[in-house]
Structure formats: C-alpha cells, structure tokens
Amino acid sequence: MSALATPLAALEARLREDLAWLELPPPAWVPPRFADGTRVLDVAIIGGGMAGLAASAELRWLGMHNHLVIDRAPAGQEGPWITYARMETLRSPKQLTGPALRLPALTFRAWYEAQFGRAAWDALYKIPRPQWMEYLRWYRQVLDLPVRNETAVVALRPRDDGLLALELRSGDAADPHATYETLVARHVVLATGRDGLGGPFVPEIAQQIPQHRWAHSSAAIDFAALRGLRVGVVGAGASAFDNAGTALEAGAASVDMFIRRADIPRINKLTGIGSPGLVHGFADLDDATKWRFMHYALTSQTPPPRDSVLRVSRHDTARFHSGSPIVSLAEHADGVHAVTPRGSHTIDFLIFATGFHSDLSARPEFASFAKHVRRWKDRFDVPPDAYIAELAESPDLGPAFVFQEREPGACPALARIHCFNHAASLSHGKLSGDIPAISDGAQRLARGIASRLFDNDRDRHYDAMLAFSTAELQGDEWHDAAAPRNESAGAV
Incomplete structure (x- = not known):
C-alpha cells in the first residue's frame, strides 16, 4: 500500500482483491434479447435502497450484468434513512453484516x-442513522452498481410477447419538461421497501379533521413549524416514538402519545428465535405454521427501542396515554379535540404513526396486473380467531419471490415479477427488507432469477453447446495400440 493511501482506499483495494480471488463477477452468460429494435434488460430493479443494491450486487456476481436499478429519489437519498426515518440510531445491533453478501470487506464495520479505527468501533453503541446512509452510498460506489436516479416508474405492464414494459418518467409529474420513455425487461424486481405494494395506513378517523391538521409519519413533516404547538402522536411503535422525539426536540410545546394497548409491547418475539434455521427454513414451512408464527409475532407486536422511549420520556412535556385509542376528532377554535375512552385532549397537530398497508390496488403503476395477484386470503382458510388484514392481503409468493396467479393462465407474466419487499414476509420470512437477513434474501432472489433465465434460454444454450469447438486436445497426445505406429514420429 502506498504511504499516501488512506485506510478506506486500502479497504477498497482489499475488496477488489477478494472479488478477484473469488472470480467475481463472472463473465456475462445470458444471451442477448431484443425487442422493438433495442436490447431488452434481463432484470429491472425498482428501488435503489438497501434491498435493491444488494439484489443488484448479487445479480452481477452471478453473471447477470444486463440489469438496471431505478429509483425516484435523488442519488444518495434512496430509502427511508434520511427522509422519513427519524430515529437517532438503527435498531439493529452494529455487528450485523447487512447487505455485505458474506464479504468481510463489504461490511459496515x-x-x-477504515475511517475511524478499531477503538472507535469498540466504543460505538449503535449505528447512527445518517451514517448508515453514508455506508450505502459507499456500497453503491465501490461496487459500481447501475442505478438510475430521479426516475419514477409510472406503469409496469405485461406485454403480449411475455416481456415486461416499464413506463418511466424523469422529473416531477408537474414539471412540463419531464420526459417519458419505455424500457423492456425480462424480469422485474420490486425492491420497494416497507410500503412496497401499498402505502401509508391512515385510519378513517383522520378524515374528521382538515388535512393541514395531521400527517402520516412517513410524510415530509416540517417539524420546525411545530415549534410551540401541541402535538399528538398515534401509535406505540418505533416510528411513533421517533416522531414524538423529533417534535419535542424541534420545540413542540407538548406531545401526547395515544396508545391503544394497556401497555407498550416489551418483548420482540422474533428476535428470540432468530437463527439461520429461521432464515432458511421459514419458506419451507406449511401454510398453517407460517400463519401461526407471523400471527403471533404481529399480535405480540415489536416493542420500540428503549432508547427511543427514553428520548421522549426525558421531556417533561411528553405525556403517555395507554388504553387510549382515539374514538373521535373534531376541529374547534382552540385546536383539535381528540376524544379517547379515558378523556379528551386538545392538540394542534396529529401524527399517525400507524404503519403501512399492502393493497396493490392503491398503486396505480401496478394496476395492469394487481387484480391477478393471488393473495393469501384467496386460497388459505384463515382461522376465524387468527385473522389479520395485513397477513390476509399479503401476496402468496412462489420461489424467488415471484407473484402467482389468482386464476391460472390469466396473467402468466406474474412469474417474472419478484416481490422483494416487506410484503414477502409471510411467504419467505423477513429476508427482503430488514438488515439482519437481507444478504440471504438477495442471494435467494438472484439464484432464482438465474435459474429462470437459463431455463427460458435452454435451446440457445444447447445450440451454443453444440457449436462450441475449442479443442483442449490436439490429437497427438496419445496413440491407439491396435493401430499401425508411425515410428518416424517418435514416441509420445
């Protein structure tokens, strides 16, 4: 290493050497395909966050170079990390390897x-949220992943020839200078995050007050504008406390937290069984067992991090109202009156930290195929005492995270659309959105796509095998003992 090389440059050199020793990436092997006079993408990935980047890296390392990642955000702002995520640090323990795909030199650690030293790592408690985004930017840059930013997928539709058309818009929809184009792909991966198949869930009760009085926690909230105001937060999950803490730190006069349960969940049940067995075995469980596991995990709920709760409770102006679902809202001259079974509270602004829903019909870009997607409720007899809408609406995915048809033959193209986001949890486990198993999910996805591409081109690969003519032997390496020997040629 040069005396002038930085430790980060040395790490990048080590990563390049590791990849070279592993012969990664291998040469491209997928035969090119053309449609409408242009090259067809082998894979298009919608979403350039952590899941999309990990999927892109693994596709490349399996020799599928002809792919593109598409994200509507500006470069370096993909995913929730510096947009609507408002926690101070990540929930995950710092040592989890995340999207490193089993390469030590690619880990956050x-x-x-490389930048701050071993002592700083040892002293680090948890990963600061903005720093995780910095790491993902480096991950993208050091692997030279093909990401196209500030591009929205307006529509994804199956073509008659079995390919998939992606109608793209560069620029804001309201911009008269926005440009449109269509790309064609053989496979499409929906690496679209927590709200991947739906959007923010907002209770109907929000409609009882004007829009300027409330926001969902995933919105671009102007917290500076909440200074001096009375803020209410609905929910008791991590995002509820993150938004409450952000509001208080921005100078909100007070925060009232409305918690439906009698107590805040305290135990993360899935953490108790986290193991490679869960990662690799969940997808092979029978349907009833999958439902039983996920139903219990969801009804038990995931507790907010202790640090997030303390971030709020250290403020004297924070008030917690357990057993207090909001039953009515009304705007009055002195503010919004929020009525709960335990009393009425007057606030100025309300934040719904109520999660997301998985309703494909809510996403216009998926309208061409949404009605054909088989959901769990379409073929699984849910026990009456174990019904949860989030699970019932989950897509019933096949291997490699592919959608399946509600009615066989109605939309065969679904077998080329891969649901690599939170909605895959009931079918495959938590492999497609959370840090702990994202590498395992990306590898499962990419291997499945490789298998399908090879199978689809089986005749072309067979023809290539027949046409291959590079000889390894020249014919002079041996002599048939029963044939006359040319002594002048000498012994071999």
Whole structure:
C-alpha cells in the first residue's frame, strides 16, 4: 500500500482483491434479447435502497450484468434513512453484516473502522442513522452498481410477447419538461421497501379533521413549524416514538402519545428465535405454521427501542396515554379535540404513526396486473380467531419471490415479477427488507432469477453447446495400440 493511501482506499483495494480471488463477477452468460429494435434488460430493479443494491450486487456476481436499478429519489437519498426515518440510531445491533453478501470487506464495520479505527468501533453503541446512509452510498460506489436516479416508474405492464414494459418518467409529474420513455425487461424486481405494494395506513378517523391538521409519519413533516404547538402522536411503535422525539426536540410545546394497548409491547418475539434455521427454513414451512408464527409475532407486536422511549420520556412535556385509542376528532377554535375512552385532549397537530398497508390496488403503476395477484386470503382458510388484514392481503409468493396467479393462465407474466419487499414476509420470512437477513434474501432472489433465465434460454444454450469447438486436445497426445505406429514420429 502506498504511504499516501488512506485506510478506506486500502479497504477498497482489499475488496477488489477478494472479488478477484473469488472470480467475481463472472463473465456475462445470458444471451442477448431484443425487442422493438433495442436490447431488452434481463432484470429491472425498482428501488435503489438497501434491498435493491444488494439484489443488484448479487445479480452481477452471478453473471447477470444486463440489469438496471431505478429509483425516484435523488442519488444518495434512496430509502427511508434520511427522509422519513427519524430515529437517532438503527435498531439493529452494529455487528450485523447487512447487505455485505458474506464479504468481510463489504461490511459496515470494515467501512467504519477504515475511517475511524478499531477503538472507535469498540466504543460505538449503535449505528447512527445518517451514517448508515453514508455506508450505502459507499456500497453503491465501490461496487459500481447501475442505478438510475430521479426516475419514477409510472406503469409496469405485461406485454403480449411475455416481456415486461416499464413506463418511466424523469422529473416531477408537474414539471412540463419531464420526459417519458419505455424500457423492456425480462424480469422485474420490486425492491420497494416497507410500503412496497401499498402505502401509508391512515385510519378513517383522520378524515374528521382538515388535512393541514395531521400527517402520516412517513410524510415530509416540517417539524420546525411545530415549534410551540401541541402535538399528538398515534401509535406505540418505533416510528411513533421517533416522531414524538423529533417534535419535542424541534420545540413542540407538548406531545401526547395515544396508545391503544394497556401497555407498550416489551418483548420482540422474533428476535428470540432468530437463527439461520429461521432464515432458511421459514419458506419451507406449511401454510398453517407460517400463519401461526407471523400471527403471533404481529399480535405480540415489536416493542420500540428503549432508547427511543427514553428520548421522549426525558421531556417533561411528553405525556403517555395507554388504553387510549382515539374514538373521535373534531376541529374547534382552540385546536383539535381528540376524544379517547379515558378523556379528551386538545392538540394542534396529529401524527399517525400507524404503519403501512399492502393493497396493490392503491398503486396505480401496478394496476395492469394487481387484480391477478393471488393473495393469501384467496386460497388459505384463515382461522376465524387468527385473522389479520395485513397477513390476509399479503401476496402468496412462489420461489424467488415471484407473484402467482389468482386464476391460472390469466396473467402468466406474474412469474417474472419478484416481490422483494416487506410484503414477502409471510411467504419467505423477513429476508427482503430488514438488515439482519437481507444478504440471504438477495442471494435467494438472484439464484432464482438465474435459474429462470437459463431455463427460458435452454435451446440457445444447447445450440451454443453444440457449436462450441475449442479443442483442449490436439490429437497427438496419445496413440491407439491396435493401430499401425508411425515410428518416424517418435514416441509420445
């Protein structure tokens, strides 16, 4: 290493050497395909956050170079990390390897220590949220992943020839200078995050007050504008406390937290069984067992991090109202009156930290195929005492995270659309959105796509095998003992 090389440059050199020793990436092997006079993408990935980047890296390392990642955000702002995520640090323990795909030099730890040293790593409690985004930017840059930013997918529709058309818009929809184009792909991956198949869930009760009086926690909330105001937060999950803490730190006069349960959940049940067995075995469980596991995990609920709760409770102006679902809202001259079974409260602004829903019909870009997607409720007899809408609406996915048809033959193209986001949890486990198993999910996805591409081109690969003519032997390496020997040629 040069005396002038930085530790980060040395890490990048080590990563390049690791990849070279592993012969990664291999040469491209997918035969090119053309449609409408242009090259067809083998894979298009919608979403350039952590899941999309990990999927892109693994596709490349399996020799599928002809792919593109598409994201509507500006470069470096993909995913929730510096947009609507408002926690101070990540929930996950710092040592989890995340999207490193089993390469030590690609881990957050390697990136962090290269810049700040081992002592700083040892002293680090949890990963600061903005720093995780910095790491993902480096991940994209050091692997030279093909990401196209500030591009929205307006529509994804199956073509008659079995390919998939992606109608794209560059620029804001209201911009008269926005440009449109269509790309064609053989496979499409929906790496679209927590709200991947739906959107923010807002209770109907929000409609009882004007829009300027409330926001969902995933919205671009102007917290500076909440200074001096009375803020209410609905929910008791991590995002509820993150938004409450952000509001208080921005100078909100007070925050009232409305919690439906009698107590805040305290135990993360899935953490108790986290193991490679869960990662690799969940997808092979029978349907009833999958439902039983996920139903219990959801009804038990995931507790907010202790740090997030303390971030709120250290403020004297924070008030917690357990057993207090809001039953009515009304705007009055002195503010919004929020009525709960335990009393009425007057606030100025309300934040719904109520999660997301998985309703494909809510996403216009998926309208061409949404009605054909088979959901769990379409073929699984849910026990009456175990019904949860989030699970019932989950897509019933096949291998490699592919959608399946509600009616066989109605939309065969679904077998080329891969649901690599939170909605895959009931079918495959938590492999497509959370940090702990994202590498395992990306590898399962990419291997499945590789298998399908090879199978689809089986005749072309067979023809290539027949046409291959590079000889390894020249014919002079041996002699048939029963044939006359040319002594002048000498012994071999």
